[in-house]
Amino acid sequence: MTTPSSIQDFQVVIVGAGPAGATASLFLSDQGISHAIVDKAQFPRDKVDGNLFGNKVLDTLGEVRQGAVRQQLEASPHFLRCGGGLRMVSPKGSSFGLSWAGGNTGLGSEVFTMARLHFDQVLVDNLESPYATVHLGSAVTQLQQNEQGIELTVDTAEGPQRWRSQYILGADGEKSIVRRALSSQPSRPMDDQANTLHAYYSGVLEDRDHPYSAAYLISNQKRSFVYVVPLADGTHKVGFISTPDNKGTALETLLDDALSSHPALSKRFANAQRIGDVGIWPASHNRPALDNVSGDRFLLLGDAGSLLVPQIGFGTGNAVLSGKLAAETISAAIAVNRYDAEFLDRYNEALRSSIQTSIQSGIWFKRMASYPKVMTWFVEQTRIRQGFKFLFGRKGDTGLKWI
Numbered sequence: 001m002t003t004p005s006s007i008q009d010f011q012v013v014i015v016g017a018g019p020a021g022a023t024a025s026l027f028l029s030d031q032g033i034s035h036a037i038v039d040k041a042q043f044p045r046d047k048v049d050g051n052l053f054g055n056k057v058l059d060t061l062g063e064v065r066q067g068a069v070r071q072q073l074e075a076s077p078h079f080l081r082c083g084g085g086l087r088m089v090s091p092k093g094s095s096f097g098l099s100w101a102g103g104n105t106g107l108g109s110e111v112f113t114m115a116r117l118h119f120d121q122v123l124v125d126n127l128e129s130p131y132a133t134v135h136l137g138s139a140v141t142q143l144q145q146n147e148q149g150i151e152l153t154v155d156t157a158e159g160p161q162r163w164r165s166q167y168i169l170g171a172d173g174e175k176s177i178v179r180r181a182l183s184s185q186p187s188r189p190m191d192d193q194a195n196t197l198h199a200y201y202s203g204v205l206e207d208r209d210h211p212y213s214a215a216y217l218i219s220n221q222k223r224s225f226v227y228v229v230p231l232a233d234g235t236h237k238v239g240f241i242s243t244p245d246n247k248g249t250a251l252e253t254l255l256d257d258a259l260s261s262h263p264a265l266s267k268r269f270a271n272a273q274r275i276g277d278v279g280i281w282p283a284s285h286n287r288p289a290l291d292n293v294s295g296d297r298f299l300l301l302g303d304a305g306s307l308l309v310p311q312i313g314f315g316t317g318n319a320v321l322s323g324k325l326a327a328e329t330i331s332a333a334i335a336v337n338r339y340d341a342e343f344l345d346r347y348n349e350a351l352r353s354s355i356q357t358s359i360q361s362g363i364w365f366k367r368m369a370s371y372p373k374v375m376t377w378f379v380e381q382t383r384i385r386q387g388f389k390f391l392f393g394r395k396g397d398t399g400l401k402w403i
């Protein structure tokens with residue numbers, strides 16, 4: 001085994017080049033702040049994901065590179081604009097639509113779909129800058145804080161390297177090594193987790209009444225639903241989200257049962273074919289941890305900071321927004337030579353005021369989804385829904401709107 005040689009110094013190191021890390025890098029480059037960004041994966045790479053994105057993503061990315069990244073996304077042949085909202089379908093087939101337009105939930109009137117394989121690649125293609133050193137295919141394996149900064153061991157193709165950085169942005173996803181090494185964010189109870197299964201399908205019939213993404217509730221399965229997301233090439237991304245009790249093949253069998261027996265799904269999937277393998281992924285649709293996303297010399301971004309909307313599972317909007325807010329925080333900290341948790345806590349504050357509503361909507365949905373019979377009943381009760389429409393419409397600040 002090769003031992004790491006002399007130490008390389010950086011002002012900022014971003015761990016992870018997914019949506020959160022790549023966005024932070026783009027904002028730092030725009031501000032002329034030199035940094036390194038490292039990802040263990042070689043790109044292009046796909047990610048288990050519903051492939052559904054909201055306004056927050058385009059709005060935030062519209063602010064970097066003078067709008068060039070947003071333009072490239074919108075011009076991509078893989079980009080499909082697909083209406084504002086999500087249709088919830090009960091196990092009996094009746095349905096209603098929810099729009100988050102104008103709210104702060106990460107969705108909105110400009111919802112689009114794109115496979116993560118392509119979406120992440122557009123971001124990574126834009127990382128090149130005089131201020132960014134990009135290391136793909138290199139994994140951070142250790143982090144340690146001392147008085148000079150944070151030391152990292154990075155496994156590269158040439159062997160292990162030792163780096164030292166004044167600031168670390170942990171954007172390394174759900175199993176974040178940065179979170180585990182530096183933060184006190186607690187691990188999650190099983191109850192806060194979900195098991196998910198993903199696959200691509202061809203030959204799925206479009207729902208002509210509601211030609212956009214839909215979530216299908218499964219009868220008697222607590223916190224379980226199938227979602228179907230149309231993609232630009234005519235295929236569909238299908239996901240099944242369930243509780244941790246349903247694992248592996250059980251999850252696959254439940255999905256197959258749902259596709260053949262649910263009244264609305266069975267019509268749409270009568271002649272559908274699965275393309276490739278299924279992907280299974282444990283997702284923590286956990287409680288938000290907005291109090292533990294920063295500390296001395298580090299910030300946690302996106303899934304590494306548990307910023308995923310619980311149960312609903314949207315996280316890319318919050319990930320890119322956290323990338324922007326993290327870059328702003330680091331820029332302010334560098335300007336006044338501050339590295340301490342007290343100063344960096346402004347990142348927590350900024351996050352709290354911008355993503356709290358989206359997290360709340362997930363908590364609300366999770367509570368409902370824990371009672372499948374109540375949820376089904378609710379979806380089927382037009383009058384009750386009208387009442388909620390009235391209430392949410394009057395309040396206007398929940399971010400929820402019935403469509």
Ligand SMILES: Cc1cc2nc3c(=O)[nH]c(=O)nc-3n(C[C@H](O)[C@H](O)[C@H](O)COP(=O)(O)OP(=O)(O)OC[C@H]3O[C@@H](n4cnc5c(N)ncnc54)[C@H](O)[C@@H]3O)c2cc1C
Pocket residue numbers: 015016017018019020021038039040041047048049050051052053054138139140141171172173174176177196197198239281282283301302303304308313314315316317319
């Ligand atoms: C089943 C499922 C469905 C979802 N559907 C949607 C959806 O439809 N819409 C939506 O908005 N969100 C969805 N999400 C959430 C979304 O996938 C995440 O919130 C989003 O990917 C978070 O981005 P990120 O950059 O924080 O993390 P990631 O996208 O996970 O990126 C982290 C990066 O860090 C790298 N990395 C990890 N460890 C290391 C290391 N030690 N060293 C170097 N690099 C490392 C990884 O290779 C990866 O590239 C879904 C999630 C799941 C699980």
